[in-house]
Amino acid sequence: MFISFSSLSQEKKLKAYIDCRCDENYLKQETSFLEYVRDQDLADIEIFVRDVRNPTGSRSFEIKIDGNNDYKEISSSAVAIGYANDTSSTLRDKLLNKIKLALVPFLDKGNYNLKVDIDSNFEDLSANDDKWKNWVFELSGSYNNDKEESRQTNRYEIEFEIDKLTEDWRIGMELKRNESNRKFFSEDDVYTSNRKSTSFNGRIVRSISDHFSAGAFFGLYQNTYENVDLNRYIAPAIEYSFYPYKDVLSKEITLAYRIGVGKRNYIEKTIYGFEKQKLSSQTLSLNIRFRQKWGNISSYLNATQFLNDGSKKRFSLRSDLDIRVYEGLAVRLSGNINLIREQYNLAAGSTSIEDLLLQQRQIATDYRTNFSVGLSYTFGSIYNSIINTRL
Numbered sequence: 001m002f003i004s005f006s007s008l009s010q011e012k013k014l015k016a017y018i019d020c021r022c023d024e025n026y027l028k029q030e031t032s033f034l035e036y037v038r039d040q041d042l043a044d045i046e047i048f049v050r051d052v053r054n055p056t057g058s059r060s061f062e063i064k065i066d067g068n069n070d071y072k073e074i075s076s077s078a079v080a081i082g083y084a085n086d087t088s089s090t091l092r093d094k095l096l097n098k099i100k101l102a103l104v105p106f107l108d109k110g111n112y113n114l115k116v117d118i119d120s121n122f123e124d125l126s127a128n129d130d131k132w133k134n135w136v137f138e139l140s141g142s143y144n145n146d147k148e149e150s151r152q153t154n155r156y157e158i159e160f161e162i163d164k165l166t167e168d169w170r171i172g173m174e175l176k177r178n179e180s181n182r183k184f185f186s187e188d189d190v191y192t193s194n195r196k197s198t199s200f201n202g203r204i205v206r207s208i209s210d211h212f213s214a215g216a217f218f219g220l221y222q223n224t225y226e227n228v229d230l231n232r233y234i235a236p237a238i239e240y241s242f243y244p245y246k247d248v249l250s251k252e253i254t255l256a257y258r259i260g261v262g263k264r265n266y267i268e269k270t271i272y273g274f275e276k277q278k279l280s281s282q283t284l285s286l287n288i289r290f291r292q293k294w295g296n297i298s299s300y301l302n303a304t305q306f307l308n309d310g311s312k313k314r315f316s317l318r319s320d321l322d323i324r325v326y327e328g329l330a331v332r333l334s335g336n337i338n339l340i341r342e343q344y345n346l347a348a349g350s351t352s353i354e355d356l357l358l359q360q361r362q363i364a365t366d367y368r369t370n371f372s373v374g375l376s377y378t379f380g381s382i383y384n385s386i387i388n389t390r391l
Contacts, residue, residue: 014110017043022355023092036385050249050291058082062249065102078102084136136163137309173202197223210244227347229267235260252289268347280307295323330376338368
């Protein structure tokens with residue numbers, strides 16, 4: 001499909017504001033029939049593009065265009081669906097074409113010359129015989145070597161993922177191996193730090209309705225830093241979405257409950273005297289995310305309690321807030337709080353200063369926190385259409 005637009009005169013270009021986590025320069029370049037501005041209050045049309053990454057590695061976009069001023073009675077929307085084998089180039093072209101289609105009602109009212117060529121071959125992927133039946137496989141790996149006179153680091157990571165994603169099912173499995181070896185040289189001594197982890201995690205989730213899902217999580221892992229020789233677990237779960245799942249790109253509130261059992265083997269005897277341990281736990285999770293005209297907000301609350309001992313629990317809250325206050329004024333807040341009362345895995349015995357500095361093993365803590373606040377104000381020319389990537 002070929003779509004082209006042109007304005008009748010330079011003065012008649014529609015003013016547009018775009019909010020998109022994408023290649024904005026490319027979109028502005030290919031929609032030069034619009035005049036882009038920095039402040040959405042000054043725009044005739046507001047283009048909001050919300051993206052989501054699927055477990056299969058694909059990326060999709062939801063496009064919402066609202067009118068202002070003389071165009072406030074017009075709105076339109078579209079969805080650009082990406083697939084696992086899409087390159088960044090093909091994906092941005094899909095997004096561009098969908099944006100152009102969604103712009104048609106506005107440009108028609110703005111007396112643009114419209115030309116749409118539909119004499120093209122369209123590929124209906126849903127009608128094709130997919131020999132893989134929606135299964136996607138990914139194998140990745142990396143190696144890093146960092147060396148100077150006083151230190152040396154070798155790290156590698158190998159990962160293998162299997163995913164299947166349909167309207168009714170979400171199935172995923174991941175196998176990962178990490179190893180890091182570090183050496184620090186002084187005049188007479190060599191200090192070493194070796195950390196290894198291996199994990200296998202899986203999930204099977206079934207959609208029950210527009211608001212309910214149920215599934216199970218399972219896996220095993222080994223981590224020398226956490227003093228875990230082998231941990232295996234299984235945990236059924238259920239989730240309720242306060243909004244229909246189809247609205248996930250713009251608004252999302254979900255409440256999930258998970259209960260699980262597991263068994264751990266420790267590398268060293270723990271501070272509680274365990275070499276092996278059976279554990280059961282329950283977790284309640286609340287996830288909130290809004291991406292609207294006024295800004296973005298996301299918050300994730302997770303509370304876990306071990307059923308073996310009700311005093312052993314963990315609470316975590318992570319929040320990010322980005323609010324447009326007025327014109328070019330924006331406020332950004334970010335915070336993370338972790339209250340920790342369940343470090344069953346801590347190795348017994350004292351921690352040497354060497355282990356502490358080299359982060360050779362985990363040590364006891366009751367909490368972890370971080371917080372940041374930011375304020376920005378942009379002023380000057382209202383226009384933001386020129387693309388210049390020179391030095």
